Amino acid sequence: MQFDHPHHRILRRVAFSRRRFMTILGGLAASPVVCDWLGHPESALGIEAVGMQCVERTGRALGSIISMTVLHADRGTAEKAIAAAFAQLDQVDQLMSIYRPDSQISRLNRTASLPNPHPWVFEIMRKAQSMSQQSGGAFDITVQPLWDVYSGAQKQGKLPVDAAIEAARAKVNWSRVEVSADRISLPAGMSITLNGIAQGYGADRVAAALRAHGVRHALVNTGEIGAIGRRSDGQQWTVGIQHPRSKDAYIALARLEGRFMATSGDYETTFSEDRAYNHIFDPGSGRSPQVFSSVTIVANSGAEADALSTAVFVLGHEKGLRLIENTPGAEALLVLKDDRILATKAFPSVSL
Numbered sequence: 001m002q003f004d005h006p007h008h009r010i011l012r013r014v015a016f017s018r019r020r021f022m023t024i025l026g027g028l029a030a031s032p033v034v035c036d037w038l039g040h041p042e043s044a045l046g047i048e049a050v051g052m053q054c055v056e057r058t059g060r061a062l063g064s065i066i067s068m069t070v071l072h073a074d075r076g077t078a079e080k081a082i083a084a085a086f087a088q089l090d091q092v093d094q095l096m097s098i099y100r101p102d103s104q105i106s107r108l109n110r111t112a113s114l115p116n117p118h119p120w121v122f123e124i125m126r127k128a129q130s131m132s133q134q135s136g137g138a139f140d141i142t143v144q145p146l147w148d149v150y151s152g153a154q155k156q157g158k159l160p161v162d163a164a165i166e167a168a169r170a171k172v173n174w175s176r177v178e179v180s181a182d183r184i185s186l187p188a189g190m191s192i193t194l195n196g197i198a199q200g201y202g203a204d205r206v207a208a209a210l211r212a213h214g215v216r217h218a219l220v221n222t223g224e225i226g227a228i229g230r231r232s233d234g235q236q237w238t239v240g241i242q243h244p245r246s247k248d249a250y251i252a253l254a255r256l257e258g259r260f261m262a263t264s265g266d267y268e269t270t271f272s273e274d275r276a277y278n279h280i281f282d283p284g285s286g287r288s289p290q291v292f293s294s295v296t297i298v299a300n301s302g303a304e305a306d307a308l309s310t311a312v313f314v315l316g317h318e319k320g321l322r323l324i325e326n327t328p329g330a331e332a333l334l335v336l337k338d339d340r341i342l343a344t345k346a347f348p349s350v351s352l
Helices: 018-025 033-039 075-096 104-111 119-134 141-155 162-169 198-212 302-315 317-325
Strands: 008-011 053-061 064-072 113-115 183-185 217-221 225-228 237-242 249-256 260-265 292-299 331-336 341-344
Touching (some): 064 075, 075 104, 075 198, 104 113, 119 141, 198 225, 237 292, 249 260, 292 317, 317 331
Antiparallel strands (some): 260 292, 331 341
16 A cells, blocks of 8 residues: 555554543543643633633433533533533434434334434435435445344354345445435335434534533533533643554544544444454445554534544545545544554644
């Protein structure tokens, strides 16, 4: 593979522990160190941090641990903002989770038709179709039949046979999903999952709710991470990127300001010990791509970052980077199977 390109760079291999990250840089959204910064008003750099309150809350939605850290002059306002943000996220979960039998997506999968979809469901379906088109089908919400085949075989302690994979793959085709504000329809036998975009969309809804309550500085983690404003010391929010081969370490750090970050990795859900078969499927082959261990995307919206991380993982580094270059505001950090790290030149990584 050739990586010499004017728009990307090779990063040195690096790994450091979560403990070291939290000690030096303040950690992720749920870290107590985030609020400890507020005790040093002399470090504030013009963001009105003096006298600000730090409010944190954690919960669970969309199959992930959720955390929010909000900075605001009035603690009561911060708490109301977080409550509103969690209410938005709960509604996203109720509408879009395939694990809730009463969700609109579950109803669509059961009946192949969803009349009068909720405006958020219509919106996210349109976003999914747009990403499918931009990525040449690498991002495809109709891969759920592949998941069903692999997870069913895993329960029997084996991998699915080729015939079963091909039968499931024949049901995968994003372009056959009909989406309108009045009705969403699927061909017989097709089913969808929004797991590759819903967490990012949830981060967008959370950020919008916080801003609507006057929050100018916050860090949210819905499974995908979003930053509003800056930390209490005036610096950009700094987050760790999971090392794909060590659950207690980060492969890199990234600084976020008004942007969102999402990571897709072959380590998240696996069907084989070597991770060669995992939850990320190439719609064209019905199997997992073999180029990357993880793909991290920074973008202007959570839904875009989330969907792009899957699309790039499927496309590989050349086509994937081309997609990133054609997406305004998007940057990528790619970890290959041989541990090499490739990043776009403007990826907001931190040097220690």
